[in-house]
Amino acid sequence: MGRFYITTPIYYVNDAPHVGHAYCTVNADSMARWHRLAGDEVKFLTGTDEHGQKVADAAAGHGVSTHEWTDQTSARFREAWDALGISYDDFIRTTEPRHYESVQKFLAAIYENGYIYKDIYKGLYCVSCEDYFTAEASEDGNCPIHGRPLVEMEEENWFFKLSAFEDRLLEYYGAHPGFVTPETKSNEAYSFIKGGLRDISITRTSISWGVPVPWDENHVFYVWYDALINYLTAIGYGRDDDEVADWWPHSHHLIGKEIIRFHCVWWPAMCMAAGLEPVSHVQVHGWLLVGGQKLSKTMAAEGGVRLTDIAPVVLTNEFGVDPIRYYLLRETSLGNDGEFSLEGIIQRYNTDLANNLGNLVARVAAVVGSKCAGIGPAPRSESTLAPAARAAMAEAADAWERFNPQAALEATWGLIGSTNAYLEQHAPWKMEPGPDVEAVMGDALEAIRLVAVLASPAMPGVCQEIWRRLGLEGAPDGRTFAEAGVWGLYPGGVAVEKGEPLFPRIVSEQ
Numbered sequence: 357m358g359r360f361y362i363t364t365p366i367y368y369v370n371d372a373p374h375v376g377h378a379y380c381t382v383n384a385d386s387m388a389r390w391h392r393l394a395g396d397e398v399k400f401l402t403g404t405d406e407h408g409q410k411v412a413d414a415a416a417g418h419g420v421s422t423h424e425w426t427d428q429t430s431a432r433f434r435e436a437w438d439a440l441g442i443s444y445d446d447f448i449r450t451t452e453p454r455h456y457e458s459v460q461k462f463l464a465a466i467y468e469n470g471y472i473y474k475d476i477y478k479g480l481y482c483v484s485c486e487d488y489f490t491a492e493a494s495e496d497g498n499c500p501i502h503g504r505p506l507v508e509m510e511e512e513n514w515f516f517k518l519s520a521f522e523d524r525l526l527e528y529y530g531a532h533p534g535f536v537t538p539e540t541k542s543n544e545a546y547s548f549i550k551g552g553l554r555d556i557s558i559t560r561t562s563i564s565w566g567v568p569v570p571w572d573e574n575h576v577f578y579v580w581y582d583a584l585i586n587y588l589t590a591i592g593y594g595r596d597d598d599e600v601a602d603w604w605p606h607s608h609h610l611i612g613k614e615i616i617r618f619h620c621v622w623w624p625a626m627c628m629a630a631g632l633e634p635v636s637h638v639q640v641h642g643w644l645l646v647g648g649q650k651l652s653k654t655m656a657a658e659g660g661v662r663l664t665d666i667a668p669v670v671l672t673n674e675f676g677v678d679p680i681r682y683y684l685l686r687e688t689s690l691g692n693d694g695e696f697s698l699e700g701i702i703q704r705y706n707t708d709l710a711n712n713l714g715n716l717v718a719r720v721a722a723v724v725g726s727k728c729a730g731i732g733p734a735p736r737s738e739s740t741l742a743p744a745a746r747a748a749m750a751e752a753a754d755a756w757e758r759f760n761p762q763a764a765l766e767a768t769w770g771l772i773g774s775t776n777a778y779l780e781q782h783a784p785w786k787m788e789p790g791p792d793v794e795a796v797m798g799d800a801l802e803a804i805r806l807v808a809v810l811a812s813p814a815m816p817g818v819c820q821e822i823w824r825r826l827g828l829e830g831a832p833d834g835r836t837f838a839e840a841g842v843w844g845l846y847p848g849g850v851a852v853e854k855g856e857p858l859f860p861r862i863v864s865e866q
């Protein structure tokens with residue numbers, strides 16, 4: 357048993373949560389759930405990033421105070437996560453007093469260590485990114501990511517000596533090969549460092565919406581600079597409830613690919629500057645796209661759907677929580693970009709959920725009803741299905757440990773396939789009631805029990821329902837995987853319920 361501290365990026369509250377945010381949060385949630393199942397002590401952190409120009413502009417644009425706006429929008433994220441069954445242990449808001457306290461302590465440490473100095477900043481700024489660009493990186497004066505005009509900025513700012521960490525970062529990457537995964541993203545961060553690091557401006561005088569700089573009251577910290585520290589705020593950095601020593605060595609950040617530079621270059625350097633080890637692991641994911649684009653402006657202009665317009669709760673209302681979670685986890689492997697489409701959801705739903713899992717559960721319950729008087733028999737220890745189940749469990753557990761929910765679900769669906777094939781082979785529905793049919797059905801029930809355990813981090817609700825229908829007490833994640841993930845534990849002698857179809861097929865026209 358170990359510890360596992362998993363975080364999502366904290367989301368900007370300039371706008372409502374969308375399915376791209378849900379992609380990241382559901383992945384993190386499934387990992388938190390897997391580690392709880394594996395018996396680890398887990399802390400799962402998500403939250404909202406509430407400072408910066410972009411958020412202040414959004415509030416002004418809606419004619420409400422910044423506080424009012426952040427309260428409303430942060431609440432919408434919580435609602436979305438509740439609708440998706442997100443099991444976060446802590447929800448941080450960067451406007452909370454605990455965050456101000458930790459940020460000021462952390463940055464005072466960097467200041468005292470001599471890595472912060474004052475200078476004039478001049479550069480091009482994108483408010484949507486909350487980031488600076490050089491003239492070369494801009495596209496005709498526009499942001500290369502958002503296509504919006506960059507704004508010329510000139511201010512007296514405090515700077516962080518990022519350049520002083522070039523060698524230490526390169527050494528750190530060399531000594532910690534798994535620091536950033538997948539490897540392609542690690543290489544990207546490494547090349548960025550190798551290309552040379554410039555000092556970064558970390559404070560603002562032009563806005564007051566931010567965490568005040570403790571040693572200079574005219575300045576607030578630049579939003580990214582306070583935001584990254586949220587991961588330490590949540591474990592009490594610099595406060596009375598400090599648990600950094602317990603959790604930081606077990607920390608994992610799940611982030612999208614466009615914020616690699618902040619998490620894999622700035623953040624480890626900031627930690628080093630404050631005299632702290634960097635986060636232990638950063639897992640990078642790609643983007644969900646619609647029609648090959650993240651923000652499809654043309655589609656919006658044509659009245660089409662933008663990914664950022666799709667609210668997670670609309671999807672869960674339409675398809676159910678677990679099918680959406682399954683789709684997000686199964687369709688796109690972490691690290692690659694993926695195409696999001698309603699057709700894709702329906703396809704996964706009908707094939708993997710209705711045909712494979714749903715049918716398996718329904719047909720087993722039906723045969724137990726007709727041939728075993730509705731009482732589930734116990735499995736055989738020497739069943740020919742047992743090796744497939746053991747292989748699937750080993751593969752899925754390994755994939756969950758490697759931050760690969762997609763592969764874990766693939767292995768789990770492999771066991772569903774083997775069980776369906778096992779039933780086809782023995783055709784228990786053609787057998788006479790008696791020991792032979794009971795033997796086959798006991799094995800099938802045991803395989804379904806194991807599927808419910810293995811899939812529970814992805815689809816907690818449905819797996820609980822399957823558990824109940826099998827006549828089992830408690831929950832699929834009620835015991836650790838080491839205890840529950842063993843062939844042969846289905847007790848037998850319990851009533852199996854047929855119930856309504858778990859996943860009624862979707863007809864496309866609907």
Ligand code: MSP
Pocket residue numbers: 364365366367368375376377379380405583584585586611612613614615642643644645650663
């Ligand atoms: N506030 C910063 C993060 C600070 S963390 C210290 C931020 N916020 S964000 O709301 O713009 O994005 C948060 C996360 O959502 C990013 O990891 C980003 O990759 C992810 N996604 C936003 N759109 C996405 C898709 N279309 N697809 C997948 N993830 C996407 O950046």
